[in-house]
Amino acid sequence: MIEFILTGDYIQMIQLLKATNLVQTGGEAQIVVSQGEVKYNGTVDTRKRLKVKQGDLVEFRGHQILVK
Template sequence: MIEFKLKGDHIPMIQLLKAAGLVLTGGEAQIVVTEGEVTYNGQVDYRKRLKVKQGDVVEFRGNKIMVV
């Protein structure tokens, strides 16, 4: 599990995937989100600009990110 320390009140989903090192570019992040490869708190979510907040869990290709 990756613990991501949030600075501020939220981070957009695509920026979180980049910051956690799970994708190389924002374009790649947008593609994986729109293709339904990312789950947000246990459910597939297609929103690229989704505001991920403290306590949320994002999963992508077997990697789990806990936002703290």
């Protein structure tokens, strides 16, 4: 499990995927989110600009990201 320390109120989903090095570019992040490859708190979510906040769990290709 990846623990991501949030420094502000939130981080956008595509930025989180880039910050944790699970995708190489913002374009790749947008594609995988829009194709339904990302789960947000257990549910597939296709919103690219989704505001991920402290306590949220994101799952992508076998990786889990816990936002702290």
